[in-house]
Amino acid sequence: MSTIDWFVLVFTLLAIVLYGVYKSRGTKNIEGYLLGNQSLPWYHVCLSVMATQASAITFLSAPGLAYSSGMGFVQFYFGLPLAMIILCVAFVPVFHRLKVYTAYEYLEQRFDLRTRALTAFLFLIQRGLSTGITIYAPSIILSTILNIDTTYTTLFIGGLVICYTVYGGTKAVSYTQLLQMSIIFSGLFIAGVIVVQLYPPTVGFTRAIDIAGKMGRTEAIDFSFDWNNQYTLWSGLIGGFFLQLSYFGTDQSQVGRYLTGASVGQSRLGLLMNGLVKIPMQFLILLIGVLVFTFYQFEKPPIFFNKVELAKLEKSRFEPELRQLQDDFSKVFDFKEQQVQLLNQALDGNDEVIINQQRIALQSADKEIKRIRGEITELMKKNDSDAEVNDNNYIFLNFVTTYMPKGLIGLLIAIIFLASMGSTASALNSLASTSVVDIYKRLINTEGSEDRYLRVSRLFTVVWGLVCIGMALYASKLGNLIEAVNILGSYIYGTILGVFLVAFFLKRIGGRAVFFAAILAEIIVCLCGYFQVVAYLWLNVIGCLLVVVLAWLLQLFNKKAADISTSG
Incomplete structure (x- = not known):
């Protein structure tokens, strides 16, 4: 990155952290630390809920997923609006009326202590593991930029988030998330515009979508009912509904966000707005991945997007085999580029016969490229059994760092960092609140002072931060991160x-x-x-x-x- 990009990146990150710390100054008790004194308006609730869900994984993995397999992942969110309505009717009033710190307090009042402890324990396992994945996502960026191992960057990112979460609690999280989402929306829009501007003169936005569509990347809705198909209309509406209802209704990382609302009405409005905005937002993020896919039909992509792993292979005894595969890849891409140009011309003339011929030729070339990439990953595993052979998470990052103008690279990378910091901070705050309220305060020290509970809350934030960093060091084995998080949650x-x-x-x-x-x-x-x-x-x-x-x-x-x- 250039000096300008580094300045933009560092300035944006420091400004966000200092702003959150400043706005959360004066936190003196557990209610202020864990619930922000329940004083935040609906737009704070909406953006905080959205930022907690939209981690760096969303902005790294979702475009890569669309690049590799198309827009079908958007169906995952189809059950969200209905889930938000049910939450507003059944969950929010109960949590506010009982003035609970966590969702699991209610279960003891309704059932018994062991049921409360069991659900809190299940949450701690799931959220602790998932948060490790969200810490790992931005460490990929730093490792790519600095060309160093992700272990070091994971430790740095995890430590940074722990520091400002420990100091400011949920208020610092909410205030930083408000500013984060504003920057994120602006940056993503700019990135989409610049991708289109990088196309050849004969290719605009509409034509780019046409080309991607002919190559199987724009089908957003699958009406088939297949139990083994990950993303269909029905799995999104039914399975996605249950997942979203559980995530937003019982996961303390989300419940803690809307419990900060100044009233039941403010919490409800924040959740409903999230339900309305999330699907279009996710659609646009996936669309950026499709636009990047079309761009790489005219511009030769890397044979493997993870530069660190590719560099290891280049320095290994398998370098001759790699060089041969790179030659094969170049030949296939040259052929593919010619077919894309012919497809573009056929689309100009609306010649369906030639369009179908080119579509078949391009799909065949795609299969050949996948075969070559498969051989590359086999060489990587032979060279290093611990090699990270799934490069989906690096596709959008590679595009940004290679083709974006100076200054904007730093901003877009800052966006991904901010998204990770926001979601990770929310998760650490929720892990601490559940550990203190549902375990420590209920089972270990029932008569402690407010000051002691506040100190223990900060201590648990540090402990869970270290646990999540440990999980992050393992996350490279899990493939596409956005799918890994949702699979784990399911x-x-x-x-x-x-x-x-x-x-x-x-x-x-x-x-x-x-x-x-x-x-x-x-x-x-x-x-x-x-x-x-x-x-x-x-x-x-x-x-x-x-x-x-x-x-x-x-x-x-x-x-x-x-x-x-x-x-x-």
Whole structure:
């Protein structure tokens, strides 16, 4: 990067952190540290909720996912608006009325302590692991820019976020997220405009979409009902609905965001606006990936987007094989570029026969490129068994650092950093609040002072930060990061959601029944996921329905057993 880019990057990051610390000064008790004294307006709630979900993973992995496989991932969010409506009707009023710090406090009032502890424990596992992945995402950027191992950059990023989260708590998180999302929206719009400007003179925005469409990258909706297809209309509407309802309704990293609302109305409005804005936002992020894909049909892309891993291979004993594969790649790309030019001409003349011929030729060339890239990754694994062989997360980053103008590179990289810092800070804050309120304050020290609880909250923030950094060091093994986070969540969110649905709507079911139902459901979900019985989004539906049905059956069995005992 140029000196200008480094200045823009460092200035933006420092300004955001100092602003959050300044706005959160004077935090003196646990309510201020964990809930921001419940004083924030709806737009703060909306942007904070959105920023917590839209981590660096969104801006690194989503364009790469669209580049590799198209727009289908947008279906993942189709259940979000309905989930927001149900949250506003059923969840938000209860949490505000009871004045809880965490979502799991309610479960003890409704069931018992062990049910509260179980759901809090499941949350801590899921959020702790997922947060490690969000820390890893921006470390990829620094490692690419500085050409150093991700281990060092992961430690730096994790330490930076821990520092300002420990100091300011949830208020620092919310205020920084407000500014972060404003910069993020502006930067993404600029990036999209510049991609189009880099196309050849004969290719504009519409033509770029046409070309990508002929190569299978613009199909956003799949109406088929296939249990094993990750992204369809039905998996998004049904499986996505259950996942989003559980994520926003029971995950403390999100519940903590809208509990900061000044009133029930402010929290509701913030959630509803998030439901309206999120799908278009995600569509546009994926669209940028499609535009980058079209750009690389006219401009030769790297044979492998992770420069660090490619450099290792270039210096290894496999360098001759790599050179041969690079020659093959160049020949295939030259052929592919000719076919794209012919396709562009055919689109000008609206000649469907030639368009179909070129589409088939391009798809064949795509397969050949995938074969060559597959051989590259095999060489990488032979050279280093721990090599990171999935480069989806580097595609958009490579484009930004190679083709964006000076100054804008620094801004776009700052955006990805900001997104990661916002979501990671929210997660650390939620992990600390759940550890203190649901574990420490309830089970270990029930009579502590406000000052002590505040100190312990900060201590838990540091502890969870270190745990998440440890997970981040393993994250390179998980492939596409945005899918990894959602797959991990799908193993646990359905079970937690089932517990909350029983709590809200099935008043006759007690704590004993729902506790054992949750344990059985989680075991079954993990087995289904391990053996890949269905696509991962359906795990949320299975987990939720299992808890509800098993809890009902266990309660019925307990009642009959009690009746028999009484009559006997």
